[in-house]
Amino acid sequence: MxxxxxxxxxxxxxxxxxxxxxxxxxxxxxxxxxxxxxxxxxxxxxxxxxxxxxxxxxxxxxxxxxxxxxxxxxxxxxxxxxxxxxxxxxxxxxxxxxxxxxxxxxxxxxxxxxxxxxxxxxxxxxxxxxxxxxxxxxxxxxxxxxxxxxxxxxxxxxxxxxxxxxxxxxxxxxxxxxxxxxxxxxxxxxxxxxxxxxxxxxxxxxxxxxxxxxxxxxxxxxHSQESLHLRTSEPKRALALLKEKHVPASLSTSGPDRRDTILSLPMLSDSELSGVLRALITDHIEVFRIEESKKSLEDIFLDLTGRSVCLS
Missing domain, CATH: 3.40.50.300 (P-loop containing nucleotide triphosphate hydrolases)
Known part of the structure; x- marks a missing residue:
């Protein structure tokens, strides 16, 4: 070059x-x-x-x-x-x-x-x-x-x-x-x-x-990896259940005060996600919301440097 x-x-x-x-x-x-x-x-x-x-x-x-x-x-x-x-x-x-x-x-x-x-x-x-x-x-x-x-x-x-x-x-x-x-x-x-x-x-x-x-x-x-965020009635029990079924998942926080605990999963196919939801509901864990998430350019920068730069 x-x-x-x-x-x-x-x-x-x-x-x-x-x-x-x-x-x-x-x-x-x-x-x-x-x-x-x-x-x-x-x-x-x-x-x-x-x-x-x-x-x-x-x-x-x-x-x-x-x-x-x-x-x-x-x-x-x-x-x-x-x-x-x-x-x-x-x-x-x-x-x-x-x-x-x-x-x-x-x-x-x-x-x-x-x-x-x-x-x-x-x-x-x-x-x-x-x-x-x-x-x-x-x-x-x-x-x-x-x-x-x-x-x-x-x-x-x-x-x-x-x-x-x-x-x-x-x-x-x-x-x-x-x-x-x-x-x-x-x-x-x-x-x-x-x-x-x-x-x-x-x-x-x-x-x-x-x-x-x-x-x-x-x-x-x-570098921006897509993921799924699930808001459930019992996130800790939901995490334990998914780990038993060998579904990679973790807990994270969201909301302005970072107090809301959500379940984070990698992107799944429709059939895989349907199976996850069926397992949660069968175990009497309510699912309130499902969101797709993707790292922003700022998130990637923070991963690299550990500090922020301006967006605009």
Whole structure:
């Protein structure tokens, strides 16, 4: 497989503590790669090492077939666009003027300014002063700056932070278009599960600087196992009865105060479930409710990290 980014045993130590620990990422070319983790997990530090803004304590970064080091740094950066943290801009200048300054600093043709404005849907307000832009428009201007020169790789660090739902949707749609229409690879970091779920094809989950999961989003969702929940009049006696009949079952709690005890079973065929219900009723155990349950993306994340991230 062709990889846009690979890291090998990448480490960063601050004050004797590893903030990024032996990280091995393999990011395929031509996709949106979601870099997911709670705040403080090491996402921004990793992305800064990819850009040569932070020097690794150990390990290596390989980008678009070249190793990121002092010798290759400028060559590698010429193929990358990035938006790390908040976009910088001159409020008294127009969006177009801001991009023209950025194009001069990056050494790219100013003709790419109009193309970048078109991609992020700001061409109609390109001559408007940036201080009059909405937060979402400013974020899109920052992405337009990253797109100057048509880079092969885009790194976006928490690009939807602070945006309202409409602004989030705009940025999400923009990011999803980049690989399909322009052949770019996009690495986007986020602590928002719902955003990564709707944007990325490939995903890496990091926590405390360590990579916990890396694969397609489809594989991550496959971790979600369906189960059956039965609410009965006597859950403990029901559990004992099913174990006697060699039906795998367990007790769990539900409800807002976690006081309701329910019977949890794996997914069963209709005939198997009918047999379970018949056995319970024959033993005078009432069945009040049957529900199908499936782990959410947040549940899967909690299983991997032991702590939560935001859903929206």
């Amino acid at each position: 062709n990889y846009a980014i690979q890291t090998k045993n990448l480490c960063k130590e601050y004050k004797g503590e590893l903030r990024v620990s032996h990280l091995n990422l393999n990011i395929p070319s031509g996709c949106v790669y979601g870099f997911l983790g709670p705040n403080g997990a090491g996402k921004s530090t990793t992305m800064k090492m990819m850009l040569g803004l932070v020097k690794p304590t150990d390990g290596a970064v390989r980008i678009l077939g070249k190793t990121m080091n002092e010798k290759n740094r400028l060559t590698v950066l010429s193929m990358i666009g990035s938006l790390i943290e908040s976009p910088a801009y001159y409020g008294h200048l127009s969006g177009r003027e801001n991009l023209e300054i950025a194009a001069t600093l990056k050494g790219v043709n100013k003709k790419s300014v109009s193309h970048a404005l078109e991609i992020v849907h700001l061409n109609d307000v390109g001559n408007k002063k940036v201080k009059h832009y909405s937060l979402g428009m400013k974020q899109r201007l920052g992405i337009a700056c990253a797109l100057l020169g048509n880079p092969k790789l885009i790194l976006l660090d928490e690009p939807t932070n602070g945006l309202d739902p409409a602004g989030i949707q705009e940025i999400r749609q923009l990011i999803c278009r980049l690989p399909k229409q322009y052949g770019m690879t996009v690495l986007v970091s986020s602590h928002l599960l719902s955003e990564i779920d709707q944007m990325a094809a490939e995903i890496g989950i990091i926590d405390h600087g360590e990579l916990l999961f890396e694969n397609s989003l489809h594989v991550l969702h496959a």
